[in-house]
Amino acid sequence: MIILTLLLGIYAQNNINELLKEWEIHIEQSSIESQSTFQEILHYFKDEIPKQYQSRFFRLYGQYIFYGLENENTIDYARALYYFKKSSDLGDINSQFYVSLMTYLHLDGSYNIYSNLKTESQLFRYVKEKYQSISLIDLYFSAIQGFDQSSVAMGYRHLKGIGVNQNCSNSALFYLPVLEEFANQPIKAKYISENRQVAKALYDSNFYMNYELDIFGHAQIFENLNLVTHESAVEVKQLAFSFYYGLNGLRRNFTKAYQLYLKLYDQLNDKESGIRVAQMNIENLGVDKPNYQLALEILNKISTKNQEYQGKIYNALGYIYFKGLGVHQDIIRAQDYFKKSADLQNNDGQFNLGSLYMLPSTIQRERNQQKGVSLIEKAATTGHAMAQYSLALILLDGVDLFYSCDLAAALLHASSSRGPWADVLKTANYLFQQEQYTQSLSKYFEAGYSGFLVATCKQLQINLENAAVVMEQYDAFYYNTLHFSDVQNRLSQDPVYQITGNNNDAFSYLYQDYLQFVNQSTLHELLELDSFGLNGVLQYRFLKQCANEKEAICHMKLGDYYYNGKYEEVDFQKSFQHYKKALDGQLIDAMKAHVYFNLGLMRALGQGVEINRTKSIEIFELSINSYSLIPILPVNAQVQIIDFLVNVYKQIDKTGIELFLDVNYLELAKYLIDTVEECLIGNSQAIVNVSVGFIIVILFGWRLKLINQYN
Structure with missing residues (x-):
């Protein structure tokens, strides 16, 4: 029985190895068959992924996503990066190449960060420098551990001075071992020698086959x-x-x-x-x-x-x-x-x-x-x-x-461009010819990063013009469409992520170095981050850490985030707690008025706390005393107006601060007039009262909008 179990285990292991090998071939070819092979592998790994397969499997899955084989219309670069990093952390030198590539080309989401930052900020300088330094470190360690494509890419960097000092000797040091290996093996040497014969078809024109x-x-x-x-x-x-x-x-x-x-x-x-x-x-x-x-x-x-x-x-x-x-x-x-x-x-x-x-x-x-x-x-x-x-x-x-x-060094670079690692360029040209622009783009990214002879793009100082043409003329990809902010949600639906049972915070795993900048950036810099996409998530993470240091403005912003459900589910209780903590610190008058008003509204509507109309009126009065945009009206009058409108607000079944601020006050006023129209007929005093109420409604809405915009 023990022998039978061992034999079955060896048979299953051989099957998995064969399937992984087959999947790797399909991925290299960008074949649609990779999808069915992936499903077969998942069947074997339905309960867990054995440790001996994890690094290779994670890397192949990252390539599967990166090359657009999972979805031909869009590439989830965030998830691809996640699996490349997981594989790299397990020692896969191939994955280090892809992590380096994605960092250098800002496919790691860094573009979404620095494009909205001021150039003098520390975070901006770090993000701009990271794509050179961090990408170089990953590429270097991958090269010295024997990954040929990384060696070729390092040789090209030293040849052109990309992120390093231009040095032909260092360039040759990376090119020579790779080419020497191939030159001393007849079949591999033939591979390099023969590839020159298709060079004209591949390199003279960007895409023509x-x-x-x-x-x-x-x-x-x-x-x-x-x-x-x-x-x-x-x-x-x-x-x-x-x-x-x-x-x-x-x-x-x-x-x-x-x-x-x-x-x-x-x-x-x-x-x-x-x-x-x-x-x-x-x-x-x-x-x-x-x-x-x-x-x-x-x-x-x-x-x-x-x-x-x-x-x-x-x-x-x-x-x-x-x-x-x-x-x-x-x-x-x-x-x-x-x-x-x-x-x-x-x-x-x-x-x-x-x-x-x-x-x-x-x-x-x-x-x-x-x-x-x-x-x-x-x-x-x-x-x-x-x-x-x-x-x-x-x-x-x-x-x-x-x-x-x-x-x-220049000759070594030219020679390396004919090696087997350059097959990626042939596949890119083929995919482009088949009008599979999204898939061809990733291949052009890879070929260009390795320095293969495609064309010249001055902006990136690297051969990536084909990729730029695909992006611009064929709408294959835009940097501002990178969705990294909700990577955790997408991973939760990921079949591999579900098998591994990871409960870690994917965002923190990918951007832990950025999150460290909360201790090095000013509060003003943090609040300047864009409130959408990746930047918004970073700001939210920054604010959470900042709030731990008892910064009042951070508590105020987090109160807004939890109230409106930005980046987290709506949680009125957390929102109420953060607003209360914000009042314990130092806030300017307008911000204090904003916090008091929201607290009063939550008391009035029973959001996160019990309804208490008396308490809400007291808090509204504190808000107006802190900052009023209608100083000509007595405080008591303003409070009564707010209380009146909050009750109207409850009657028309509206919920949420944002919806309240976006009410069309002209329509609301007309609604109020229509509801009491019968009572107004023949009563001139009532008409005057409604007219005054109409003006008050507009002024109040104007006040709320200005306060919201100011904050």
Whole structure:
């Protein structure tokens, strides 16, 4: 029985790991399938999320929200940030990258704070500086712990001097380990090298994609198609191209690409596809076992006047003889083929020939560093990522060429822009093409933050123009629509939050550093915070802490908040208590009048206390004695008017200070006239009395509105 239980536990664990892996792939692809996978995972985690899965699961859930997969029309950045922070706190280095990104781009709600603050305030300076310093700290620790995308982003920051001193040496220190890892692994190096070939489609234009077709529909039709016709050849080749490079929403799949290219060559003798089949056998991509003889046969068989094709053929033949793949190794013959390829302006041939010239001399071949550097430089200028990397190493070494740290760092940056971490940009372009602007925006944010070659946005000093265009022209997102003030309410409806059973204050968790500023900011600065959105919540939190220090004005404001139900449920008892505490401190006359009036109203209406008309009249008198906007009327008369109108107010079943202040007093006066109209007929004195009452009603309403506006 124990063994059976253990086996079932291992089986369930394997299932969860597979589901998480599948979900991660769907999220990377921004696939709609991520929703169904998420529901399957929730089924496993319906009772609790085991500790060993929490950091990864929280990060994936944050990405799921951040990429707009939860809701295609809007992205809840507040909840995404919450889960990234939870994952980061559990040690996930990927999440640190996203926390850094959201902080730097003000997606953490900071824009809603500083945009309404005076520039000389301490809080403003902190918020403005935080997006540089805090974001840099998260990014730095993520990079030094081995997250490649953070290393690339740090390299770019040092290259451009974004939040740090511009320093090419530091830039190179972050770029080199990442690129070195890929350069020393053939498949990964191929990934970087080949990605340059789609650079033009991806980078020359902000959004344009070369292949406008229903790629998923074609994938289903052509993947298992046995016969390829001339009519379908173009679409099959486009599908193979998309699989090879991971374009148009498809995940990179060399196996499927190879199968399609092989069909095109076998059935239609397509020369371009034949060259690709040969290359993929040479590089062991998408095949169970490389067939070097087939590659050699295809390359020798193809006859073409196309300079581009012939350059690729010569380079592939050179590689075969250089490595001795299915033939005896022959460096001289390889060099001859590389030279023919380079003469045809093939940048692979230029790079390979240049690399040969840089190798130590042998009996058969002489080293020529000058030619080698020249050829590598030519290849680098065409966007050859491996050539850019190699040239950067040469420039940093300063032995075979002059030392140039700045140029080396720039080359490393260009090379890094072709790495696998740049797939996010391809996905962004695809989503934009599909008019999924909200989802594409998050991808552009991520690509731009990493410094990938999109375009330049001077405002953020980082490559984010695509994101800016999506925001401005396609209404994908506005900073003032960020809803952070009610994040706790939205989390309460969150299925993951419900499973974790978190009872913590999410707002305090996200903004604990801002809340500390209550001890460093003046009361005037706190009260200047905007009363809507995130700022209003911050002000409310500030006031709660401020009230603990017995500041009368804070108690007065909290009394208003609880009375009107701002940021908390309406609570008349708390409101009454705060108003009473406010009177124990120092208030200016107008504020004291406001507090007395509200207390009198609560006594009169029984809000939070028992109804006591006598007591309410006494309190109204205190309000008028403190501050009166109608000094020409005796205090007793004003009190009687207020008492009269409060009773009218009760009769017409109105509740709440705000509604009372918003009464249309002209309509109210007409209502009073209509109700006693029959009694007024033939009674001129009564008409005079009603006219005077009409004037008094308007003056009283005017007084209340002025006091409310003043406060």
